[in-house]
Amino acid sequence: xxxxxxxxxxxxxxDILRGVTLSVPDGEIHAIMGPxxxxxxxxSYVLSGREGYEVTGGEVIYNGQDILALTPEARAAAGMFLAxxxxxxxxxVGNANFLRTALNAVRRARGEAExxxxxxxKLARAALKNLSMQDDMxxxxxxxxxxxxxxxxxxxxxxxxxxxxxxxxxxxxxxLDIDALKIVAEGVNALRSPAFSALVITHYQRLLxxxxxxxxxxxxxxxxxxSGGPELALELEAHGYAGLEVA
Amino acid sequence: xxxxxxxxxxxxxxxxxxYKYGFTTDIAMEEFPKGLNEDIVxxxxxxxxxxxxxxxxxxxxxxxxxxxxxxxxxxITHPPISYDELYYYAAPSGPAPKSLEEVDPALLDMYEKxxxxxxxxxxxxxxxxxxxxxxxxVATTFRETLAKAGVIFCPISEAVREHPELVRxxxxxxxxxxxxxxxxxxxxxxxxGSFVYIPKGVRCPMELSTYFRINARNTGQFERTLIIADxxxxxxxxxxxxxxxxxxxxxxxxxxxxxxxxxxKIKYSTVQNWYPGDAEGKGGIYNFVTKxxxxxxxxxxxxxxxxxxxxxxxxxxxSCVLQGDGSVGEFYSVALTHxxxxxxxxxxxxxxxxxxxxxxxxxxxxxxxxxxxxRGLVKIMPxxxxxxxxxxxxxxLIGDQCGAHTVPYIESRNASAKVEHEATTSKIAEDQxxxxxxxxxxxxxxxxxxxxxxxxxxxxxxPMEFAVEAQKLLAVSLEGSVG
Ligand SMILES: Nc1ncnc2c1ncn2[C@@H]1O[C@H](COP(=O)(O)OP(=O)(O)OP(=O)(O)O)[C@@H](O)[C@H]1O
Ligand SMILES: [Mg+2]
Numbered sequence: 001x002x003x004x005x006x007x008x009x010x011x012x013x014x015d016i017l018r019g020v021t022l023s024v025p026d027g028e029i030h031a032i033m034g035p036x037x038x039x040x041x042x043x044s045y046v047l048s049g050r051e052g053y054e055v056t057g058g059e060v061i062y063n064g065q066d067i068l069a070l071t072p073e074a075r076a077a078a079g080m081f082l083a084x085x086x087x088x089x090x091x092x093v094g095n096a097n098f099l100r101t102a103l104n105a106v107r108r109a110r111g112e113a114e115x116x117x118x119x120x121x122k123l124a125r126a127a128l129k130n131l132s133m134q135d136d137m138x139x140x141x142x143x144x145x146x147x148x149x150x151x152x153x154x155x156x157x158x159x160x161x162x163x164x165x166x167x168x169x170x171x172x173x174x175x176l177d178i179d180a181l182k183i184v185a186e187g188v189n190a191l192r193s194p195a196f197s198a199l200v201i202t203h204y205q206r207l208l209x210x211x212x213x214x215x216x217x218x219x220x221x222x223x224x225x226x227s228g229g230p231e232l233a234l235e236l237e238a239h240g241y242a243g244l245e246v247a
Numbered sequence: 248x249x250x251x252x253x254x255x256x257x258x259x260x261x262x263x264x265x266y267k268y269g270f271t272t273d274i275a276m277e278e279f280p281k282g283l284n285e286d287i288v289x290x291x292x293x294x295x296x297x298x299x300x301x302x303x304x305x306x307x308x309x310x311x312x313x314x315x316x317x318x319x320x321x322x323i324t325h326p327p328i329s330y331d332e333l334y335y336y337a338a339p340s341g342p343a344p345k346s347l348e349e350v351d352p353a354l355l356d357m358y359e360k361x362x363x364x365x366x367x368x369x370x371x372x373x374x375x376x377x378x379x380x381x382x383x384x385v386a387t388t389f390r391e392t393l394a395k396a397g398v399i400f401c402p403i404s405e406a407v408r409e410h411p412e413l414v415r416x417x418x419x420x421x422x423x424x425x426x427x428x429x430x431x432x433x434x435x436x437x438x439x440g441s442f443v444y445i446p447k448g449v450r451c452p453m454e455l456s457t458y459f460r461i462n463a464r465n466t467g468q469f470e471r472t473l474i475i476a477d478x479x480x481x482x483x484x485x486x487x488x489x490x491x492x493x494x495x496x497x498x499x500x501x502x503x504x505x506x507x508x509x510x511x512k513i514k515y516s517t518v519q520n521w522y523p524g525d526a527e528g529k530g531g532i533y534n535f536v537t538k539x540x541x542x543x544x545x546x547x548x549x550x551x552x553x554x555x556x557x558x559x560x561x562x563x564x565x566s567c568v569l570q571g572d573g574s575v576g577e578f579y580s581v582a583l584t585h586x587x588x589x590x591x592x593x594x595x596x597x598x599x600x601x602x603x604x605x606x607x608x609x610x611x612x613x614x615x616x617x618x619x620x621x622r623g624l625v626k627i628m629p630x631x632x633x634x635x636x637x638x639x640x641x642x643x644l645i646g647d648q649c650g651a652h653t654v655p656y657i658e659s660r661n662a663s664a665k666v667e668h669e670a671t672t673s674k675i676a677e678d679q680x681x682x683x684x685x686x687x688x689x690x691x692x693x694x695x696x697x698x699x700x701x702x703x704x705x706x707x708x709x710p711m712e713f714a715v716e717a718q719k720l721l722a723v724s725l726e727g728s729v730g
Contacts, residue, residue: 048685076687088682092700101696102686109687158686
């Protein structure tokens with residue numbers, strides 16, 4: 001269960017989040033929509049503990065624990081995962097090595113045994129197959145020279161391997177062709193369980209045809225200005241955000 | 248042999264600092280009086296039962312050294328080195344061991360602890376080791392296996408006695424005795440080192456390796472390595488180095504000479520991990536080393552790979568003199584400096600023959616208050632038509648207190664030559680660190696991963712086993728550099 005209470009945050013002296021309140025019960029998937037610049041990515045970074053984002057008020061409780069004091073890696077160990085809107089390139093770092101290092105770091109933190117190269121490869125190959133990704137993705141350097149769609153799929157691959165309890169997907173659908181969109185949605189749906197919840201940030205109703213959310217929220221100017229069921233996304237698709245931001 | 252020897256490890260050094268090789272070994276030692284004069288040079292020569300020609304060679308070097316001055320052009324600073332306060336010879340006392348069985352168990356223990364078991368059964372498969380402890384070689388493994396292939400791998404002091412014609416022909420032929428201040432000093436007082444000869448057409452059946460260990464206090468280490476690959480021969484050679492953690496600086500001034508004849512190939516790899524000094528810059532090795540290879544033969548090739556993480560000061564420029572037509576020189580380097588370390592390192596590629604090619608890939612990583620300079624010279628002589636060089640120098644900065652400098656010199660006297668130079672300077676980006684950390688990696692692991700990625704093009708040139716070690720070393724050497 002994720003509970004965000006009256007969360008405010010700024011970058012430098014610019015207030016971006018102005019009192020976000022939202023809770024995502026276990027087993028639920030919530031969508032966040034909202035205009036460009038509303039603060040959606042900022043919210044995802046604040047939730048994951050990125051430096052440079054100063055929390056000026058409010059709290060975030062995940063599974064009963066106040067996570068705002070935790071390092072990003074401790075949040076990952078606690079089960080949080082962020083699929084980046086713009087995945088980062090790591091030149092010279094092999095994808096397989098990166099994935100295994102990450103997986104073992106998280107396993108270690110959770111008191112599970114580390115995987116050796118063979119066990120890891122087996123797991124990784126199976127995950128790749130589920131996402132219709134080529135095996136050579138493991139050999140390439142992390143996100144270097146990946147197409148936009150490949151980068152997004154690589155994020156979902158990491159999510160599938162790390163098995164988070166809470167996933168935050170920041171526009172993971174942007175830049176995907178329709179087949180890839182379905183594959184990514186299946187990747188998320190495959191994780192659905194009473195112990196998994198997700199925040200899906202998107203601009204398009206289309207994704208929500210495949211990942212059907214329990215709730216849809218609209219974030220505008222740093223606040224949640226409306227919440228509703230899946231039908232809210234359809235309404236936004238038809239009418240846009242006009243009239244919402246003033247709230 | 249010294250009868251009662253105990254090895255006492257100053258274990259606290261292991262925990263106080265990240266340098267895990269900082270222990271000292273208590274062993275009965277024989278040292279010559281401190282300071283340097285002709286008598287010391289004569290003593291060293293006599294101790295080794297050297298022939299007259301070598302004594303004369305040393306004395307000539309000593310006379311030259313007296314007239315030379317420490318080079319001042321490098322981007323390093325240090326208090327003056329008092330050459331009169333140093334010891335120039337230190338060796339375990341007693342007669343030299345004739346076989347592994349005679350080597351002091353305390354020494355075997357020490358090498359075991361450094362991860363270099365000298366016992367052939369326990370040794371790393373396929374690697375023969377010459378172990379140099381302070382001023383002398385204490386053991387060379389797998390000599391018989393190598394002898395069957397005709398390969399000579401032995402302490403250079405022994406080669407002087409057993410293979411004088413080879414030593415006399417090649418010693419000082421690549422690095423002349425008066426080449427520079429530190430090379431002259433080495434020629435005067437070198438006490439041991441490794442000698443390798445690979446006969447015509449022989450591919451050396453094992454990796455050869457020398458492990459240098461400085462142990463004694465206030466003692467300079469001046470080893471000298473000479474490797475000759477005869478026509479069509481090939482060899483891969485690796486050196487590793489560690490030293491105890493001490494508050495005083497210690498001097499290491501080695502010379503390495505490589506000779507490759509027609510179609511011969513020499514691959515020389517270094518993992519240099521001398522004690523770097525503490526976080527405040529106290530102590531550490533002053534590493535002033537002259538390494539040069541001569542590609543004398545047609546289509547010969549010399550490849551230097553170095554991973555330099557240790558030493559308070561690193562001053563070294565492993566170079567290639569490309570005399571033979573079609574010869575190839577390569578230099579792959581990772582130099583990492585942290586805390587108050589200073590490195591001024593690079594290479595010289597001198598193109599003399601026709602169609603000679605050279606490649607330089609240098610990766611500098613600076614953290615803490617350190618200074619890291621790449622200094623390189625690519626020189627194309629008038630007859631080197633068709634010569635080619637490709638140079639790539641990348642610097643990575645961690646934090647904002649450190650410095651990275653790139654000083655490339657290019658001198659081309661042949662219009663048909665092609666010289667390409669690329670350089671980049673970058674910082675570990677905040678988004679890269681955050682990306683890794685959001686996946687569960689600690690900040691230090693994230694830095695280690697990114698740095699290893701940055702160095703990949705160099706690390707892949709190392710022999711497999713050592714590449715893994717080097718990767719770990721890079722990560723360990725950067726501990727405490729972020730956050
Ligand atoms: N590092 C930064 N420095 C200054 N302002 C920033 C910084 N990062 C984001 N902002 C500003 O914060 C606001 C919110 O940005 P954010 O990226 O969270 O929006 P978003 O809702 O994710 O938008 P989009 O739909 O375009 O992805 C924007 O006005 C943006 O310009
Ligand atoms: Mg965004």
